[in-house]
Amino acid sequence: MTYNWNFHDVFVNWWALAIGVAGTLKLFVVCLVLGMSLGLVIALGRRSQNRPVRWLSTLFVEFFRNTPVLVQILWFYYALPILAPIEISPFMAAILGISLNSAAYSAEIYRGGIQSIEPGQWEAAKAIGMSGLQALRRIILPQAIRRIIPALTNRGVEIFKMSTLASVVAYVELLQQGKLVASLNFNPLEVYTVVAAIFLIILYPIVRLTYAVERHLARSD
Amino acid sequence: MYEWDFSPVLAQGGFLLAGFRNTLILTATALSGGLVVGLLLALARLSHRRWLSMPAGVVIEVFRTTPPLVQLFWFYFGLPIVLAVEMTPFLAAALTFTIQSGAFFAEIFRAGIVSIEKGQWEAAKAIGMSHSQCMRRIVLPQAVKRMFPSMMERSIELMKTTTLVATVSYADLLFQANELAQKTFRPLEVFTVVALMYFVTISFVSFLAARLERRFARTGEFTT
Numbered sequence: 533m534t535y536n537w538n539f540h541d542v543f544v545n546w547w548a549l550a551i552g553v554a555g556t557l558k559l560f561v562v563c564l565v566l567g568m569s570l571g572l573v574i575a576l577g578r579r580s581q582n583r584p585v586r587w588l589s590t591l592f593v594e595f596f597r598n599t600p601v602l603v604q605i606l607w608f609y610y611a612l613p614i615l616a617p618i619e620i621s622p623f624m625a626a627i628l629g630i631s632l633n634s635a636a637y638s639a640e641i642y643r644g645g646i647q648s649i650e651p652g653q654w655e656a657a658k659a660i661g662m663s664g665l666q667a668l669r670r671i672i673l674p675q676a677i678r679r680i681i682p683a684l685t686n687r688g689v690e691i692f693k694m695s696t697l698a699s700v701v702a703y704v705e706l707l708q709q710g711k712l713v714a715s716l717n718f719n720p721l722e723v724y725t726v727v728a729a730i731f732l733i734i735l736y737p738i739v740r741l742t743y744a745v746e747r748h749l750a751r752s753d
Numbered sequence: 754m755y756e757w758d759f760s761p762v763l764a765q766g767g768f769l770l771a772g773f774r775n776t777l778i779l780t781a782t783a784l785s786g787g788l789v790v791g792l793l794l795a796l797a798r799l800s801h802r803r804w805l806s807m808p809a810g811v812v813i814e815v816f817r818t819t820p821p822l823v824q825l826f827w828f829y830f831g832l833p834i835v836l837a838v839e840m841t842p843f844l845a846a847a848l849t850f851t852i853q854s855g856a857f858f859a860e861i862f863r864a865g866i867v868s869i870e871k872g873q874w875e876a877a878k879a880i881g882m883s884h885s886q887c888m889r890r891i892v893l894p895q896a897v898k899r900m901f902p903s904m905m906e907r908s909i910e911l912m913k914t915t916t917l918v919a920t921v922s923y924a925d926l927l928f929q930a931n932e933l934a935q936k937t938f939r940p941l942e943v944f945t946v947v948a949l950m951y952f953v954t955i956s957f958v959s960f961l962a963a964r965l966e967r968r969f970a971r972t973g974e975f976t977t
Contacts, residue, residue, distance in 0.1 A: 535835045598955040599948050600913035603927060607948055610940035615755055693820040700920055707823055720830035728819045728827060735818045 541717040542726050552709030553730065559695045559705060562627055564688055567634030574635055575642035576668075589639070596636035602697050605629030609701045626698035634691050641683045645676035682746040689735055689742075706730060761937040762946050772929030773950060779846055779925060780912045786851030787911065791858025796888075798863055809859070816856035822917050825849045829921045842923035846915070854911045861903045865896035898969060905962035909955055926950065 542549075577589030596604065609625035612618075620628075649672050657667035677684075699708035706727055714723040762769075797809035816824065829845035832838075869892045877887035919928035930947040934940035 594956065595952060598959065599951045600916040600927070602916040602919070603930075603944065603948050603951060606927070606931070607944040610934060611944045614941040689818070693818075696820040696822040697917075699822070707820070707826070710823075710826075714830065720826070721832070721834045724823060724827040724831045728815075728823050731819045731823060732815060736814065739814070739818055 535721075537722060538719065539722050539726065541719050542713065542722050545713045545716065548709045548713050549706065549726070549730070551704065552706035555703065555705040555708075556692075556695050559623070559626055559630070559698055559703065560692050563630040563634060563691050563695070566627065566631035567687075567691060568638050568684065570631065570635035571638030572642050574639035575646065578639065578643055579646070592632075593636045593639050596633050597640070601629055601633045601694055602700065604633055605697055605701060622698060622701040622703035625701050626695070626703050630691060630694050630697070633694070634687060637690075638684065638687050641680050641687065642676070644683075645680035646672060648679055649675055679749065682742050682749065685738065685742045685745070689738055692735060693731070755941070757942060758939065759942050759946070761939050762933065762942045765933055765937070768933055769926065769929055769947065769950070772924055772926040775923065776912070776915055776925045776927075779843065779850070779915050779918065779923070780908075782847045783850035783854055783911055783915070784908055786847065787854030787858050790851055790855030792862055794855055794859035795862035795866065798859060799866060812852070813856045813859050816853050817860070821849065821853050821914050822920065824853055825917055825921060842918060842921045845921060846918040846923055850911060850914060853914070854907060857907050857910075858904070861900050861907060862896070864903075865900035866892055868899055869896055901969060902962070902966055905958075905966075909958055909962075912955065912958075913951070 574589045574592060577585050578593070580586050580589070605625055605628075608628040609620055609622065612625075612628075613620050646668075653671055653675070654667055657671045658664075662670065695705055696707040698705050699711065702708065710723050710727040714720040717723075794809050794813055797805045798813065800806045800809075825845060828849045829840055829842065832845075833840040866888075873891055873895070874887055877891045882890065915925060916927045918925050919931060922928065926947060930943050934943040937943065
């Protein structure tokens with residue numbers, strides 16, 4: 533029952549894990565930027581006057597929210613290349629799956645934020661001669677985004693956690709590198725403990741910050 | 754232009770359904786375990802005894818901020834070394850997702866319990882109830898109704914998270930799909946069918962949840 537923990541072999545291979553962290557960060561940044569910006573476009577699509585645009589955006593959101601992200605990644609990796617004559621790298625498949633999934637989730641966050649702004653704001657903007665787009669950009673979005681910052685940060689944390697799924701298609705990220713180190717030294721217990729700790733060290737401060745921002749916003753509103 | 758051919762997939766429909774059954778079994782196990790663990794964690798977290806609230810807080814935060822796939826690997830590959838036990842994919846998955854969803858459920862329970870007005874506690878105490886009686890008879894029944902939407906959302910998340918067990922070879926829907934794709938050389942059709950199966954199931958559950966929410970709202974027992 534007494535097991536001797538030995539972290540030495542893990543730290544000897546720190547460079548392998550460092551490469552993994554770099555891969556995770558790269559995937560995270562790309563998916564964060566793509567997911568959040570596409571999410572805004574889709575949220576606006578759901579408010580569009582144009583019926584086909586509205587339906588397509590709704591379908592997109594429903595589809596990507598109601599299927600598991602791992603199924604999406606595997607679909608893009610194994611199925612998409614058959615339909616389209618393109619080479620899909622593990623990186624590409626992970627980006628497509630995670631970004632589109634996050635776009636669907638953040639679209640709902642943006643939509644909630646935009647809806648939460650009182651109609652009087654739109655009317656006032658129109659009364660002083662702004663077009664719909666101008667009102668959105670100058671008046672509505674700045675207020676809406678302030679309210680949804682905690683929800684968006686949560687989404688960001690989820691994206692970071694989701695990046696581990698890229699290991700399933702063998703993209704070189706932290707968990708994938710962890711697997712490699714564990715198979716080299718037969719020390720999965722120590723390796724996965726260290727991997728979990730790295731995620732905790734990176735994400736916990738962000739989570740605490742979200743709590744603080746939430747409290748701050750609740751007080752100022 | 755690619756010619757879609759679903760017949761090899763449909764001929765093996767039973768193979769996918771067996772996977773779907775395992776997905777449901779795992780979801781049901783982790784859900785019932787997660788609700789119990791979640792309630793216990795929430796009560797411990799709200800306790801005035803520091804030796805109870807501190808560890809509960811640590812478990813909740815650790816399981817909420819680390820990726821579920823890392824947790825699964827830890828339980829499947831790591832834990833058997835410390836405990837010297839045989840770990841099956843199902844056991845590892847059930848354990849991981851019970852604790853992981855329990856950590857999320859705990860925060861929902863906590864928010865629900867905290868949202869109940871102080872007057873309810875005071876009134877229950879005034880008529881002679883103990884703390885645990887008040888929690889069980891007065892506060893929890895009211896809190897559960899308020900928590901319903903978040904609970905449903907979390908349960909749906911849990912069902913989607915169970916796809917991760919395919920990576921430790923538990924024969925869930927996604928794992929069966931992978932096998933079938935390799936057997937039939939029809940990954941496009943197989944993964945499309947499987948995505949649709951998840952989509953239909955999860956949409957159906959969301960639809961039911963929305964209807965129940967509306968009913969609660971109408972009877973006035975429920976506020977969002």
